[in-house]
Amino acid sequence: MAYVIRNGKLEKAHQIRNLTSEQKNVLRVSTQKQLDKLEEVKKRVKKKMSIDE
Amino acid sequence: MNSVSSSILSINELNNFFKKFNFKQDSKHIQEYISFIKEASFYHQNIIHKFYDTKDNKLIGFVVLSTTKAVDNITGILIEFIYLKSEYRGMIDKIHQTKYSYLILDYVIEVAIKIQKEIAINHIYLVPINDKVRTIYQKYGFENIPHSGNNKFEDYMVFNLLEEDFTIE
Numbered sequence: 001m002a003y004v005i006r007n008g009k010l011e012k013a014h015q016i017r018n019l020t021s022e023q024k025n026v027l028r029v030s031t032q033k034q035l036d037k038l039e040e041v042k043k044r045v046k047k048k049m050s051i052d053e
Numbered sequence: 054m055n056s057v058s059s060s061i062l063s064i065n066e067l068n069n070f071f072k073k074f075n076f077k078q079d080s081k082h083i084q085e086y087i088s089f090i091k092e093a094s095f096y097h098q099n100i101i102h103k104f105y106d107t108k109d110n111k112l113i114g115f116v117v118l119s120t121t122k123a124v125d126n127i128t129g130i131l132i133e134f135i136y137l138k139s140e141y142r143g144m145i146d147k148i149h150q151t152k153y154s155y156l157i158l159d160y161v162i163e164v165a166i167k168i169q170k171e172i173a174i175n176h177i178y179l180v181p182i183n184d185k186v187r188t189i190y191q192k193y194g195f196e197n198i199p200h201s202g203n204n205k206f207e208d209y210m211v212f213n214l215l216e217e218d219f220t221i222e
Binding site: 002013019028 | 085086098123126131133159162163166179180198201203206215222
């Protein structure tokens with residue numbers, strides 16, 4: 001469960017429904033930064049697995 | 054060689070684990086958040102992953118993970134909370150030349166990649182507790198989902214695991 005500070009109180013974050021096209025776009029397409037990070041982490045996992053074998 | 058190691062906290066360890074931190078120096082909201090996390094963990098509603106500095110085996114912090122459908126029913130891994138001991142906040146791990154907070158986020162991505170191979174979960178979500186933390190996540194690669202909260206301080210953030218999710222139209 002995610003929480004936010006709302007009006008000075010800790011409260012549950014609201015759910016989002018009926019995404020706008022702008023919001024959907026953020027969820028649909030990865031940024032270059034995200035793709036680079038994924039590549040970096042995948043490489044590390046692969047390296048770790050080959051060391052473990 | 055890793056400078057940070059991780060393991061999953063068992064329910065039996067819950068009480069003693071939280072005694073190892075000095076939460077009194079954190080805000081009342083953080084303290085309240087932690088008590089919610091502890092209770093939810095007891096009821097198997099989240100998993101706490103703890104992190105140690107391998108140099109001296111000191112506990113450096115933890116991350117709390119669960120799943121959510123809060124973003125328009127698109128299932129994702131939810132980073133409920135990341136806690137770093139104050140002495141590690143903003144600090145750089147000398148081996149990786151990366152901030153400790155980023156090492157924890159790398160770990161979450163690693164977990165997510167493993168899960169994604171077995172269960173089709175393609176997004177990681179979070180809602181930062183304040184704007185300072187939001188900037189840290191943004192620098193790492195998380196994207197704001199604009200106008201998804203009651204106000205801009207409550208917006209969800211996402212890290213996508215697919216280059217393009219064709220199911221979102």
